[in-house]
Amino acid sequence: MSEKVTPYKESQLGKKEQVKQMFDNISGNYDGLNRVISFGTDIKWRKRIVAFLTDKSPKNILDIATGTGDLAIALNQTGAEKIVGLDLSPGMLEVGKKKVADKKLDKTIEMVVGDSENLPFEDNSFDAITVAFGVRNFENLEKGLQEIYRVLKPDGHFLVLETSVPTKTPFKQGYRFYTKYILPNIGRLFSKDRSAYAYLSESASVFPHGEAFNNILGKIGFIGIENKPQTMGVATIYVASK
Numbered sequence: 001m002s003e004k005v006t007p008y009k010e011s012q013l014g015k016k017e018q019v020k021q022m023f024d025n026i027s028g029n030y031d032g033l034n035r036v037i038s039f040g041t042d043i044k045w046r047k048r049i050v051a052f053l054t055d056k057s058p059k060n061i062l063d064i065a066t067g068t069g070d071l072a073i074a075l076n077q078t079g080a081e082k083i084v085g086l087d088l089s090p091g092m093l094e095v096g097k098k099k100v101a102d103k104k105l106d107k108t109i110e111m112v113v114g115d116s117e118n119l120p121f122e123d124n125s126f127d128a129i130t131v132a133f134g135v136r137n138f139e140n141l142e143k144g145l146q147e148i149y150r151v152l153k154p155d156g157h158f159l160v161l162e163t164s165v166p167t168k169t170p171f172k173q174g175y176r177f178y179t180k181y182i183l184p185n186i187g188r189l190f191s192k193d194r195s196a197y198a199y200l201s202e203s204a205s206v207f208p209h210g211e212a213f214n215n216i217l218g219k220i221g222f223i224g225i226e227n228k229p230q231t232m233g234v235a236t237i238y239v240a241s242k
Contacts, residue, residue, distance in 0.1 A: 014139060015139045016115070019088065019089075019137045019139075020088045020089050023067070023087075023088070023089035023091065024089050024090065024091035024092070027068065027089065027092045027094070027095050028091075030067065030092065031068055031070070031095070041230075041231050041235075042070075042133075045132075045161050045230050045231075045235055046070060046074050046132060046161065047074065048230075048237060049074075049075075049132070049161060050074050050075060050077050050078060052239065053075065053078045053080075053130075053157065053159070054077065054078045054079070056078075056127070056128065057078070057079065058078060058080050058127035058156075058157070059080060059081050059082070059127050060080060060125070060126050060128075061078070061080045061082070061083045061084070061128045061129070061130065062083075062086065062119075062121070062126040062128075062151065063085045063086065063129075063130045063132075064086050064087075064116050064129065064130070064131045064134060064144075065086075065087055065088075065116060065132070065133070065134020065135070065137065066086055066092075066093075066096060066111065067087055067089070067096065067132075067133075067134070068092050068095040068096040068099060069085050069093075069095075069096030069109070069111060070132070071130055071161075072084075072085035072096070072100075072109050072111070073099060073100065073103060073109065075130065076105055076108055080108070080127075080128075083108055084109075084111075084112060084126075085109060085110070085112070086111075086114040086116070086119070087111075087114070088113070088115060088116070090113055093111045093112075093113060096111050097111050116131075116134070116147060117138065117139065117140055117143045117144045117147055119147045119148070119150070123150050123151060124154065125152075125153070126151055126152055126153060127156050128152075128156055128157045128158070128159070129148050129151070129156070129157075129158050129159075130158075130159045130160070131160050131162075132161040132162075133163065134162075135160055135207075136163070136203045141208075141216065145216065145217065145220045145222075146220055149220050149221055149222065149242060152242045157239070157240070157241050158217075158222060158238075158239075158240045158241065159238065159240075160236075160238040161236075161237050161238075162207065162209065162213075162236060162238070163204035163207070163209075163235050163236075164207075164209035164229065164233055164235055164236040165204070165205060165209060165233070166232050167233060168232070168233070171232045171233060179204065179205065209236055210227055210236065211227070213227065213238060214226075214227055214238070217238065222241065223241055223242070224239070224240060226238070226239045227239075
């Protein structure tokens with residue numbers, strides 16, 4: 001049975017369209033809010049992905065759910081010849097394109113609108129594929145992962161950075177309080193979409209993290225699967241290959 005994450009509100013729109021609209025709405029404030037909400041630790045987590053891939057020397061990388069391009073831009077440090085940042089939200093990509101242009105990385109980084117569950121690339125196209133804080137937004141998790149497996153080259157590397165739920169006391173209780181009461185209120189201060197940050201915390205709480213996500217990756221066909229909890233378990237880096 002395919003894994004699905006519950007939509008953040010009842011609507012005639014599918015989850016995919018709701019997520020697209022949500023991120024379009026918060027695109028202008030997304031980067032600043034990320035720094036505030038994560039206390040800046042999201043930068044450190046991305047650096048660990050970059051460090052891992054730098055050792056692998058990939059020639060081309062696909063960054064799915066690239067958003068405003070933070071990870072795609074950081075991946076330039078790997079020395080890759082080509083980086084493609086793909087996202088469903090045109091609003092997020094517009095912010096990302098400006099950041100890429102400001103850093104004069106246009107020749108290396110291409111930002112494209114696309115659907116993670118129907119990737120516009122041929123089989124075995126990329127040496128590495130990354131997703132940062134995006135897999136829990138897939139409408140159909142397994143379908144998205146199957147597409148990633150399809151376009152990843154044999155021996156290529158797949159890295160996921162995603163929120164997770166701490167399992168140890170007192171971090172578990174603190175995390176629940178923060179995501180239920182503090183996070184949505186911070187979002188409301190800055191975002192015109194009042195549901196957005198409530199959705200982000202809700203989707204994190206129901207996402208199959210840790211060993212559960214490892215098992216889904218194995219079911220798809222990935223090998224060498226590891227999960228590396230970050231900062232007391234509030235996020236996890238998953239590493240796999242094809």
